[in-house]
Every structure is written in structure tokens, then in C-alpha cells.
Amino acid sequence: MPSLLTILHILQFIILLKLIQIPLYLSSNEGCENLFTCGNITNIGFPFWGANRPKECGYPLLNLTCIKNISYITINDVEYQVLEANPDLQTLRITREDSFQEGLCPPKHVSTTLDTDLFVYGPNYNNLTLFYGCPSSITFPSPSGQFQCHSNGYSDDIVYTWFGPNIGPLAFPCQDNMTVPVSLSLFDISNFAKIQSAIKDGFVVRWIAGIEDCMKCQNSGGFCGYDWISKQTTCYCRDQSCSNFIPVSNTPSGMSKYFC
Ligand SMILES: *[C@@H]1O[C@H](CO)[C@@H](O)[C@H](O)[C@H]1NC(C)=O
Ligand SMILES: *[C@@H]1O[C@H](CO)[C@@H](O)[C@H](O)[C@H]1NC(C)=O
Ligand SMILES: *[C@@H]1O[C@H](CO)[C@@H](O)[C@H](O)[C@H]1NC(C)=O
Ligand SMILES: *[C@@H]1O[C@H](CO)[C@@H](O)[C@H](O)[C@H]1NC(C)=O
Ligand SMILES: *[C@@H]1O[C@H](CO)[C@@H](O)[C@H](O)[C@H]1NC(C)=O
Numbered sequence: 001m002p003s004l005l006t007i008l009h010i011l012q013f014i015i016l017l018k019l020i021q022i023p024l025y026l027s028s029n030e031g032c033e034n035l036f037t038c039g040n041i042t043n044i045g046f047p048f049w050g051a052n053r054p055k056e057c058g059y060p061l062l063n064l065t066c067i068k069n070i071s072y073i074t075i076n077d078v079e080y081q082v083l084e085a086n087p088d089l090q091t092l093r094i095t096r097e098d099s100f101q102e103g104l105c106p107p108k109h110v111s112t113t114l115d116t117d118l119f120v121y122g123p124n125y126n127n128l129t130l131f132y133g134c135p136s137s138i139t140f141p142s143p144s145g146q147f148q149c150h151s152n153g154y155s156d157d158i159v160y161t162w163f164g165p166n167i168g169p170l171a172f173p174c175q176d177n178m179t180v181p182v183s184l185s186l187f188d189i190s191n192f193a194k195i196q197s198a199i200k201d202g203f204v205v206r207w208i209a210g211i212e213d214c215m216k217c218q219n220s221g222g223f224c225g226y227d228w229i230s231k232q233t234t235c236y237c238r239d240q241s242c243s244n245f246i247p248v249s250n251t252p253s254g255m256s257k258y259f260c
Contacts, residue, residue: 032057032223032236039069041085046224047118047209047233048073056236057225059209061115072097076113083202090211091122095202096180104130104159104196105149109178114205122204125181128189131160133175140172145190161189209233 031054036044038051049058051066064082065072071082073094080094098106109132114121131140133154145161152159154175163186186198210233214224217235227234 032225036064036066036071038064038066038071041071041082043087044085045087046214047207047211047226049226055228056234057223059118059226060228061118062207062209075119076115078110078112080202089206090208091204091206093202093204095200104147104192104199105152107153109176111177111179112181118209119205119207121181122206124184125203126163126165126184127179128182128186128195128198129162129177129179131162131172131174131177134158134160135173138172138174143189145188147190147192147195161195163189 031052032046034052034057035042036048036051036053044064045053046057047059048062048064049055050064053064055063061075063073071085073080073082073092075094079097081097082092082094084093085091096112098110109130132149132152133156136156136158138160140160140162143163145163146158147161148157149159150157160172160174163182180199181203182195182198183201183203186194188194210224210226213233213235217224217233220235222235222237225234225236226232
């Protein structure tokens with residue numbers, strides 16, 4: 001039988017634990033002043049989180065990881081390496097991780113797509129579409145090209161390329177296709193090495209998530225974050241007195257924003 005005194009001690013301990021939980025929770029919000037830095041990618045803040053930025057500091061899908069000084073982000077299930085980041089212009093230059101590892105003849109073809117609530121494409125790129133397993137009688141409209149992928153598991157080794165704005169409603173009777181944005185400086189769309197290097201050079205995306213709200217928050221001295229439960233941009237203030245947030249706007253969507 002434990003003595004009454006022991007039980008009291010345990011209760012006291014539990015109460016103490018509850019008390020120290022509160023400051024721990026608040027201090028995790030303050031981590032949003034930390035900027036993500038990894039290799040030559042530096043000073044990335046909101047709307048991203050990851051590494052030394054707690055998840056409350058960014059949008060759920062904007063998770064950066066740092067492995068051996070290389071930064072990665074996953075967008076619509078495709079993993080990208082971040083080659084360059086410019087927080088002032090809100091741009092990232094990203095390249096598909098699979099094109100590094102498997103070249104142009106990967107067994108699985110996943111097109112690059114962006115989550116358009118989070119990113120827009122930068123200027124000076126166009127869509128390169130690669131068609132796999134086409135009937136040998138096929139002809140493509142210009143500007144098209146072709147190269148070979150030996151034994152890549154399709155009915156035909158020839159891969160057809162098409163470089164231009166979206167093909168639109170056209171559909172070609174091929175087994176598979178993959179679209180990747182590449183720089184407009186790609187001219188020779190029949191040259192395997194040039195296509196590969198254009199894909200490796202990646203493309204620029206601009207992040208658009210929560211920018212306006214974040215500017216208001218920063219101007220009021222706060223650190224931008226994201227409330228994963230109410231699903232909106234939020235603002236963390238430097239000291240506890242700022243917990244009396246002031247509602248600044250009632251947006252047409254009915255979401256009120258609070259700033260320091
Ligand atoms: C963050 O990203 C990495 C790699 O992209 C992934 O392994 C990890 O599960 C992600 N974390 C969360 C919570 O989504
Ligand atoms: C990452 O970069 C830093 C600074 O340039 C360097 O000191 C460190 O050794 C690098 N780490 C790895 C794993 O390459
Ligand atoms: C940063 O590092 C990546 C990978 O090592 C490299 O491809 C890129 O060109 C570098 N960017 C700058 C601005 O040095
Ligand atoms: C490239 O394809 C994407 C996805 O279909 C599309 O949103 C984008 O507008 C296309 N870009 C161009 C330049 O056609
Ligand atoms: C690319 O493949 C998808 C899925 O198989 C198909 O729906 C689409 O029509 C193809 N695109 C073109 C331009 O052939």
C-alpha cells in the first residue's frame with residue numbers, strides 16, 4: 001500500500017508537469033524567427049517549415065528538408081532538390097530528384113505539377129512533354145523531336161518530345177507521357193544530353209502562399225506562421241503581451257487575421 005504522502009507527492013508532480021507544459025508550448029511558436037539554412041540555401045522563412053523551423057511556422061505542404069547540405073521539397077508527390085532560393089523575390093529554382101537518379105528513361109513517369117495555391121511558375125520556361133511507347137507510325141506536330149531509351153519497358157524505344165505551351169485537348173496514342181517544365185533556352189529537343197541537362201538545371205517557381213498576411217504580420221513586429229487547425233496564416237509575437245491579437249481585417253472569405 002503506498003502511503004498517503006506518496007500519493008500526494010505524485011499528484012504534486014503531475015500538477016508541476018501541467019504547469020511547465022504551457023511555457024513549452026509558447027516557446028515552440030517563437031521558433032518561427034529561425035530561418036531555414038542548408039548549404040547554399042539561406043534565410044528561408046515563412047511559408048516554409050522544416051529543420052530548425054517548427055511546423056507551426058509554415059504551410060503543411062511546404063516542408064523543407066536538409067540532407068548533407070542539400071535542400072529538398074516535395075510538391076504533389078514529386079521530390080525536388082532546391083538549387084537556389086531568393087527570399088526577396090520569393091523564388092526557388094528546383095529540379096526533379098528523379099531526373100538526377102534515373103535520367104530520361106525512368107520506369108515510372110510522373111509529370112511535374114504545382115499546387116497552384118502555393119506556387120506559380122516563374123518566367124522563361126516552357127513545358128517539355130516526353131511520350132513513351134508510341135506506335136511507330138506516329139507523327140507529332142512541330143516543335144517535336146525524338147531520342148532513344150533502350151529497353152525501358154515500352155513497346156518502342158523511341159521517346160518523342162514536344163516543347164511548347166500546353167498541348168491542350170490533343171491526345172497521342174502513346175503508352176505514357178511526362179511533362180517537365182524546362183528553361184526556354186533548350187533548343188535541341190532531340191539531343192538526349194541537352195534535354196537531360198535542361199531538366200537538371202530545373203525551373204523557377206514563385207511561392208505565393210500567405211504573402212500579404214505575412215507582410216502585415218512582419219510590419220507589426222511579429223513572425224509569420226500557420227495555424228494547422230484553422231488552416232490560415234497566423235502571426236506570432238515576440239513577447240507574451242502580444243497574445244492580445246488585434247483583428248486587422250475581415251476578408252471576404254470570412255477569415256479574420258490577427259496581428260501583433
Ligand atoms: C517533411 O519532408 C520529408 C521529406 O521531403 C518527409 O520525409 C517528412 O515526412 C516530411 N514531414 C512531414 C511532417 O510532412
Ligand atoms: C555543409 O557545409 C558546411 C559549411 O559550408 C560545412 O562546414 C560542412 O562540412 C558541410 N557538411 C556536409 C555534410 O557536407
Ligand atoms: C547551390 O548548390 C547546388 C547543389 O550543390 C548547385 O547546383 C547550385 O548551383 C548552387 N547555387 C549557387 C547559387 O551556388
Ligand atoms: C505547363 O503545364 C502546366 C500543367 O499542365 C500548366 O499549368 C502550365 O500553364 C503549362 N505552361 C505553359 C507555358 O504552357
Ligand atoms: C498523357 O497521358 C495521360 C494519361 O495516360 C492522357 O490522359 C493524356 O491524354 C496524355 N497526353 C497527351 C498529350 O497525349
